[in-house]
Amino acid sequence: xxxxxxxxxxxxxxxxxxxxxxxxxxxxxxxxxxxxxxxxxxxxxxxxxxxxxxxxxxxxxxxxxxxxxxxxxxxxxxxxxxxxxxxxxxxxxxxxxxxxxxxxxxxxxxxxxxxxxxxxxxxxxxxxxxxxxxxxxxxxxxxxxxxxxxxxxxxxxxxxxxxxxxxxxxxxxxxxxxxxxxxxxxxxxxxxxxxxxxxxxxxxxxxxxxxxxxxxxxxxxxxxxxxxxxxxxxxxxxxxxxxxxxxxxxxxxxxxxxxxxxxxxxxxxxxxxxxxxxxxxxxxxxxxxxxxxxxxxxxxxxxxxxxxxxxxxxxxxxxxxxxxxxxxxxxxxxxxxxxxxxxxxxxxxxxxxx
Numbered sequence: 001x002x003x004x005x006x007x008x009x010x011x012x013x014x015x016x017x018x019x020x021x022x023x024x025x026x027x028x029x030x031x032x033x034x035x036x037x038x039x040x041x042x043x044x045x046x047x048x049x050x051x052x053x054x055x056x057x058x059x060x061x062x063x064x065x066x067x068x069x070x071x072x073x074x075x076x077x078x079x080x081x082x083x084x085x086x087x088x089x090x091x092x093x094x095x096x097x098x099x100x101x102x103x104x105x106x107x108x109x110x111x112x113x114x115x116x117x118x119x120x121x122x123x124x125x126x127x128x129x130x131x132x133x134x135x136x137x138x139x140x141x142x143x144x145x146x147x148x149x150x151x152x153x154x155x156x157x158x159x160x161x162x163x164x165x166x167x168x169x170x171x172x173x174x175x176x177x178x179x180x181x182x183x184x185x186x187x188x189x190x191x192x193x194x195x196x197x198x199x200x201x202x203x204x205x206x207x208x209x210x211x212x213x214x215x216x217x218x219x220x221x222x223x224x225x226x227x228x229x230x231x232x233x234x235x236x237x238x239x240x241x242x243x244x245x246x247x248x249x250x251x252x253x254x255x256x257x258x259x260x261x262x263x264x265x266x267x268x269x270x271x272x273x274x275x276x277x278x279x280x281x282x283x284x285x286x287x288x289x290x291x292x293x294x295x296x297x298x299x300x301x302x303x304x305x306x307x308x309x310x311x312x313x314x315x316x317x318x319x320x321x322x323x324x325x326x327x328x329x330x331x332x333x334x335x336x337x338x339x340x341x342x343x344x345x346x347x348x349x350x351x352x353x354x
Contacts, residue, residue, distance in 0.1 A: 009056060011106070015099040020092035021082065024099065025052055027059035028107055029075040032346030035105055036076025037294060038062035039112030039132070040096070040123075044083040055079045057261060062290070065283035067338040068315060070308075071294050072345075076107045084114045090122055097126030105129055110143065110293040113238070117142055131293035140300040143289035147258055148184030150288025150312040152192075155232060155256040157316035158280045162254055166313070169193030174230035174252065176222045177237030178205040181258035181286070185234060186216060199225045200237075226250045235259040235282075242268050247275065256280045269331040280316055281334040287312060 010031060015024040028036045038059055045051040055077050063075025080087075080096065100109050100123065110132035111120055121137045124130035133139025155173075160166040173189050175182050175198040183205070186196050190213060197217045200206055209216045219225050226233060226246055233252040235241035239261030242250075247268060255262070255277060262282045263269060272279045288309035295305040323333035 009059065012052075012056070013099070013103070015096065017092070017095040020089060020095050021087050022092045022095045023048075023051075023081040024078055024096055025055045025081070026078040026099070026103070026107055027055040027076060028103075029056075029059040029063040030342060030346075031074040031106060032342050032349065033067060033074050034072040035108055036062070036074040037066060037071075037108040037110070037131070037290060038075060038077035039110040040078040040080060040115050040119075041112040042080040042082070042084040042088065042114030042119075045079070045081050048081065051079050051081045061260060061283050063342065064335065064338040065287050065290055066294075067341045068284050068319075068334060069287040069291055069294075070311070070315075071291070073108075073290075073294055077112075078107075078109055080114070088114075088119070093119055093122040094126045097123040097130060100129050101127035103129070108293075108297065110290075131296045133296070140292050140296040140302070140305070142180070143292045144180035145184060146292040146305060146309045147286055147289035148181045148188060149306065150291070150309045151181065151185055151234070151236075151256060151258045151285050152188040153288075153310055153313035154280045154285025154316040155189075155234070155254070157313050157320065158232070158254045158256050158278055160317070161320045162278055167192060168232065171195070171231040172197060172229065173232040173234055174198070174225045174228055175234045175236055176200075176225055176241065176257070177235070177259070178202075178209055179237065181289075182234070182236035183208060183212075185236060185258060186213060190215065197225060197228055197230060222246075223249075226252070232256060235262050240264045242272065242279070244268070244271070247271050247277070250275070250277060252277065254278045254280070256285055257282065258286045260286065263331065269329040273329045278320075279330055281319070281331045284316060284319060284334050285312055 011028040013026040059077035066073040108129045117134045120132045135141045156166040172195040178200040230252045232254040235257035241262045243264035291309045292305045319333045323330040
């Protein structure tokens, strides 16, 4: 893979510590709006090339997410290559923290798939550029709380656009993944009067649903879920949920979920539009988590962060209207808004302040 031609990334850093087994890649897509912010994914990739491809895609997505969230932050992401169940240790996380610190604030890290609040507490022992820490260690705690809240706000805006009312009451929502984000989203939906159908590959997540919300209908797998009679589909697990195989059988009229990179490729946006399915771009509606950890940089205040995450409702309404006005899919409208902000605000950074 030619990194220089991949997507115009500013910086890609390969990090290795043989003693702990650490192999990590940090991707910084853009610092036009400010230092790059994005989580660390700990995952057993099939190859180094697969790990690199993921970090490049994710860091670019974070630049657009942070721009659309109105944050003065650029986009970055990191991946640690390996099985966290076998490889994760205090020494490895601290070694990783030292590599983050070596970038001197160009990149702030946080939690992602395979990393948790407790891990960020360890990373933070070696760098001040770790967010998503526990409350006990001066952080904001679990960022999935506001991620789910933001997804719910985006779904409300999509419901208003589709059915004329910003509520999911009386609608059936299919949630794929009851992990960090999905479980909180399911709670918001039930409180709003929606019927929830869900699935998860993790038995403990299913057990949580049975014990906490027995009214949730659990189905065998994602294929069953998307073919069900649902109004809204909420992918809340790994990316690529919307593909050439899944979109043709999807029965929902709206797709709004917490997963990153939901479109398997760029052509899926047009396929969804052709089928009359409204897709709210994932990086817009799932920005609540990054809003939460960004607030931590300046001294966390939950109510302030939640108020900003609630603004995802208005942001989603605005981009959906822009999509109608310009005759383009919502994903294209969102990209245009994000690119416009990065260009306009980024240009101001060239004004010398002495």
